[in-house]
Amino acid sequence: MSTFSHLEPYAGDPILSLNEAFGHDPRPNKVNLSIGIYFDDAGRIPVLDCVRRAEAQMLAESAPKSYLPIEGTAAARSAVQGLLFGAGSPALASGRVATLQTVGSSGGLRVGADFLRRWFPASEVWVSDPTWDNHRAMFEGAGLKVHPYPYYDAASGGLRFDAMCETLSSLPAQSVVLLHACCHNPTGVDLSQAQWEQLIPLLGERRLIPYLDLAYQGYGDGIAEDAFAVRALADSGLSFFIANSFSKSMSVYGERAGALSVVCADRAEAELVLGQLKATVRRNYSSPALHAAGIISRVLGEPELRAAWEADVAAMRTRILAMRRSLHGVISAKLPGRDFGYFLTQRGMFSYTGLSAAQVDRLREEFGVYLVRSGRICVAGLNSGNVERTAEAMAAVL
Numbered sequence: 327m328s329t330f331s332h333l334e335p336y337a338g339d340p341i342l343s344l345n346e347a348f349g350h351d352p353r354p355n356k357v358n359l360s361i362g363i364y365f366d367d368a369g370r371i372p373v374l375d376c377v378r379r380a381e382a383q384m385l386a387e388s389a390p391k392s393y394l395p396i397e398g399t400a401a402a403r404s405a406v407q408g409l410l411f412g413a414g415s416p417a418l419a420s421g422r423v424a425t426l427q428t429v430g431s432s433g434g435l436r437v438g439a440d441f442l443r444r445w446f447p448a449s450e451v452w453v454s455d456p457t458w459d460n461h462r463a464m465f466e467g468a469g470l471k472v473h474p475y476p477y478y479d480a481a482s483g484g485l486r487f488d489a490m491c492e493t494l495s496s497l498p499a500q501s502v503v504l505l506h507a508c509c510h511n512p513t514g515v516d517l518s519q520a521q522w523e524q525l526i527p528l529l530g531e532r533r534l535i536p537y538l539d540l541a542y543q544g545y546g547d548g549i550a551e552d553a554f555a556v557r558a559l560a561d562s563g564l565s566f567f568i569a570n571s572f573s574k575s576m577s578v579y580g581e582r583a584g585a586l587s588v589v590c591a592d593r594a595e596a597e598l599v600l601g602q603l604k605a606t607v608r609r610n611y612s613s614p615a616l617h618a619a620g621i622i623s624r625v626l627g628e629p630e631l632r633a634a635w636e637a638d639v640a641a642m643r644t645r646i647l648a649m650r651r652s653l654h655g656v657i658s659a660k661l662p663g664r665d666f667g668y669f670l671t672q673r674g675m676f677s678y679t680g681l682s683a684a685q686v687d688r689l690r691e692e693f694g695v696y697l698v699r700s701g702r703i704c705v706a707g708l709n710s711g712n713v714e715r716t717a718e719a720m721a722a723v724l
């Protein structure tokens with residue numbers, strides 16, 4: 327027996343492996359709808375001008391590259407807080423929010439999960455059915471039990487809101503409820519504002535611990551609009567977690583720019599929580615990324631860069647909406663009598679097509695169109711040059 331011969335092979339991640347397989351496909355007309363990445367109309371991952379300008383400033387300053395504090399820079403953390411909770415937020419004014427800059431929002435999600443495991447050892451986690459695959463892996467990896475709550479309604483392409491509330495009403499106090507703040511991954515089906523207003527009191531009455539994931543801020547209805555759930559939860563006075571990402575909204579995937587915030591009862595509690603979150607980070611990755619801190623604080627904090635960024639986010643959102651309309655138009659014309667209205671009502675980067683795994687395989691093999699086997703498509707992989715033939719390919723296998 328050699329040292330590692332007992333290891334099981336890693337099956338690979340279903341999203342990342344597919345994205346790699348796409349890269350190796352030699353067909354010139356291939357279409358990548360696999361991963362949650364925004365591509366522009368030319369099929370490229372944009373480097374936003376505001377990000378380039380922030381980077382140019384950093385390069386010109388040529389500051390020493392020391393370690394950051396465990397919790398990240400003060401400038402990045404306060405910029406994140408303003409973005410999430412809004413200027414003039416009473417929760418921020420009272421100092422009851424603990425925020426750390428993290429290694430992507432994935433780092434934040436996992437730090438929050440480790441913290442929960444340590445301080446709420448009896449709590450179990452409830453995630454939407456379906457959810458981003460990695461949610462389950464991350465929380466289970468932290469040693470927490472994970473269960474699904476009803477969410478997506480395959481019959482209508484909408485939300486099983488009543489069933490969701492019924493399940494959440496039956497959970498033990500201090501159960502952790504993972505919620506997508508906007509642009510649900512993988513379905514594109516979100517709660518309306520009225521539904522959030524109905525859900526939040528239920529979370530409070532049952533003394534549940536909400537854990538928001540906000541990875542697509544600005545891709546739904548707008549930057550502030552997509553923070554509705556965050557702000558409504560903060561206004562309700564509940565304590566909750568929120569991991570947020572800049573990977574998509576600033577198109578800086580590899581920079582690992584994200585944060586974790588925990589809204590507490592008061593300032594003293596927020597300090598206590600921040601301390602334990604720092605302890606969690608220190609024994610894990612120790613401290614976050616310097617370059618990400620500079621991008622976040624400059625793009626959000628400098629008025630000119632901020633305005634440019636907001637315009638960029640609006641343009642990305644608008645392009646996705648246009649692709650939703652084109653896809654809907656072509657596929658509806660090809661298959662009259664079938665209702666594809668969900669392409670128009672679902673929000674953010676993703677739509678759930680209802681394509682079976684066998685149909686997904688056919689799309690990849692026969693047409694070079696890549697999507698994950700759940701039938702999720704990343705609408706941001708469509709562009710004016712490929713949307714028509716992609717819709718036709720989908721119609722052909724449906």
Ligand code: KET
Nearest residue numbers: 341361362430431432458511541571573584
């Ligand atoms: N949350 C959600 C809901 C999410 O879709 C992603 C990434 C992340 C967090 C991670 O973001 P980051 O801040 O970069 O750590 N999702 C896409 C990529 C991936 O699977 O990693 C995806 O679903 O395709």
